[in-house]
Amino acid sequence: MSAPFYKLGAFGDEASLIVAFLIGTSFGFFLERAGFGSAKKLVSQFYLNDLAVFKVMFSAIVTAMLGVTYLSWAGFLDLSLVYLVPTYWVAQVVGGLLLGAGFVVGGYCPGTSIVSTATGKLDGLVFVLGFTAGTLGFALAFPLVRGLYTAGDIGTKTLPQILGIPYGILVFGVVLMAVFGFMGATWVEKTMAAKTATE
Numbered sequence: 001m002s003a004p005f006y007k008l009g010a011f012g013d014e015a016s017l018i019v020a021f022l023i024g025t026s027f028g029f030f031l032e033r034a035g036f037g038s039a040k041k042l043v044s045q046f047y048l049n050d051l052a053v054f055k056v057m058f059s060a061i062v063t064a065m066l067g068v069t070y071l072s073w074a075g076f077l078d079l080s081l082v083y084l085v086p087t088y089w090v091a092q093v094v095g096g097l098l099l100g101a102g103f104v105v106g107g108y109c110p111g112t113s114i115v116s117t118a119t120g121k122l123d124g125l126v127f128v129l130g131f132t133a134g135t136l137g138f139a140l141a142f143p144l145v146r147g148l149y150t151a152g153d154i155g156t157k158t159l160p161q162i163l164g165i166p167y168g169i170l171v172f173g174v175v176l177m178a179v180f181g182f183m184g185a186t187w188v189e190k191t192m193a194a195k196t197a198t199e
Helices: 013-033 039-043 052-073 089-106 110-118 122-149 159-163 167-198
Strands: 153-155
Touching: 013 110, 039 052, 039 089, 052 167, 089 122, 110 122, 159 167
Parallel strands: none
Antiparallel strands: none
């Protein structure tokens, strides 16, 4: 096995910060190039007339999943050394709903708001200040919400473990979901475009 590089000591803490900075900067650059630094572009998915966000993010998820799968099968990546975030499903459902509500109202998620701010957009800066204040408020109120923070703890189980199916079957299922999702998204966009043209 050759990876994960950091876990196997290929570089130290200082170098890992540089790698993280370069990856984060690259990610932000491509988000901006895809148009995701614009709230109008992002909220278009909720009006169903431009599902580019759905397509791009689903593409990223499937690409990463297939990359990890094939690298593991080829013996290049040791999955047992890849850090898994513990699952607290109740807390994560509540957090996901709050994030989604903020996305609908504000037009950004935390990452895209930083991209927007970096390109000089005032609404992005307001959103960044808002989630920064929210993060600070959560930290200060943590003793009061500690129970919610750890609610629904099921450890670091993966979906194949929870569902009791082979890893490869799950990967195949997600790929099929992506294919039909893309087809459905394209149909929805064409339908909405035709409806708009007739109004």
